[in-house]
Amino acid sequence: MHSKQVLLSLMAAAGLASASDVTQLKADTFDEFITKNDLVLAEFYAPWCGHCKALAPEYETAATELKAKGIQVVKVDCTEEADLCQKHGVEGYPTLKVFRGSLDNPTPYGGQRKSDAIISYMVKQSLPAVSVLTKDTVEAFKTSDKVVVVAYFNADDKKSNETFAQVAEKHRDDYLFGAVSDPAVLEAAKVTAPGVVVYRSFDEPETVYEGAFEAEAITSFVKTTAIPLIGEVGPETYAGYMSAGIPLAYIFVENPEQKTKYVDGLKELAKKFKGKLNVATIDASAFGAHAQNLNLEQKWPAFAIQETVKNSKYPLDQTKELTIEAITTFVEDFVAGKVEPSIKSEPIPETQGPVHTVVAHNYKDIVIDNDKDVLVEFYAHWCGHCKALAPKYEELGKLYFDNPEFAKKVIIAKVDATLNDVPDEIQGFPTIKLFAAGKKDTPIDYQGGRTVEDFVKFIKESGTHQVDASDALAAQKDAPAADSEDPAKAAPAATESGDSDEAGPASTSTEAAAKESDKHDEL
Secondary structure, eight states, X not given: OOXXXXXXXXXXXXXXXXXXXXXXXXXXXXXHHHHHSSOEEEEEEOTTOHHHHHHXXXXXXXXXXXXXXXXXXXXXXXXXXXXXXXXXXXXXXXXXXXXXXXXXXXXXXXXXXXXXXXXXXXXXXXXXXXXXXXXXXXXXXXXXXXXXXXXXXXXTOHHHHHHXXXXXXXXXXXXXXXXXXXXXXXXXXXXXXXXXXXXESSSSSEEEEOSOSOHHHHHHHHHHHTSOTEEEESTTTHHHHHHSSSOEEEEEESSHHHHHHXXXXXHHHHHHTTTTOEEEEEEHHHHTXXXXXXXXXXXXXXXXXXXXXXXXXXXXXXXXXXXXXXXXXXXXXXXXXXXXOBOOOOOOOSSOOSXXXXXXXXXXXIIISSSSEEEEEEEOTTOHHHHHHHHHHHXXXXXXXXXXXXXXXXXXXXXXXXXXXXXXXXXXXXXXXXXXXXXXXXXXXXXXXXXXXXXXXXHHHHSSSOOOOHHHHHHHHHSOOOXXXXXXXXXXXXXXXXXXXXXXXXXXXTHHHHHHXXXXXXX
């Protein structure tokens, strides 16, 4: 923990006030502050929110560092400023947004919730997509972040400049990009123009790109070199591994001795398949529950490969000793296409109700191989938010299931993503996606409210068949019923972190707690 975080915790425990570099804003100060500052990171929070409490010391540490760089960090208490938070579309806590000197078109914060990640992300936001470097600035720029990408150009090479700018603009949130065209700098760097070098704070500090100067190829190279030869899956790295576009090999270890053994023993294998397969250790004592997501038992050490694009799982047999030789053979067979994926599935239901139950073995039949618009809730059986949604989702299912015309074109479905393998890597629960007819390979993420009316509107506007069930819903509401108020009519209360129960590697010791608190160790 950073020294300031320790100090804040001690002062809080002693009941002492501390100076904060996070500016508290209210309705009467928010607009003026935002428009007077070029770059502001704003947190919309609730004092009771567990995720907000966990973020607080990280946010404070980041605020101090960012203040020195001229970047403002603020927060708004949504329990006191409800109208302000509603105005800015806050539906969950904490919500973080980046403002650029204007109240119009803020962008969601896309980084991790750790101080180093917040600092890195906001520094990237403060810079242009490509920083123009000189002989006086290039050396300091190379070490300004964990991964820095520098292009070396001839001054008149407009085409290469445009190609590199295209890559930088698309990935400016992920890496720092710089460009230099000073002939003396090019000569000193011993790089043939146009060239790209990735500078890293791990493994080999410099890696030179030697392929064709094309956007897709450069992007692939940067993504590959931005990941250590054998890294570690954790809160700061999980999303990067998932978005890398290549399989990830996990080595579950429970102590430093095991970690050293497998890291040293697998270096040559990792080098051999670099760019085809990422290799990483994972702390089994902290994140052992993630083994279940890979169809492994919680017995250590353990090894599995995840095909991150298709979300297929390939666990190595746990009945035998986990040797370097066994892992090497398994990886080589996997790369050669000789290993079949493991499929975890509940039994296929004999009958289906208003909300179709999807399992791994009927996923394609219900979701993909038909000409219907299919709304799918990916849930976890222990998830409190999912349980709260269930009555409304059941009502939604009945609305379409009980109408023969609607039922021909729309299916409402759900799948327990902790008990069934599904093609997508689910980052939180519940996750809701619409698989529109004729567009099954590009599902649409649902990000609206949690009322039946909201779902009906979404299905009409985003579905291929544009089925409008609003009149049927209104008639259903007007029909004689119990005197109790329909909960679907009530506005949903904002919940933690976009109503998301964190997925990804989860703490072995927290799954039981997650059933109560609806959150895992963040990753």
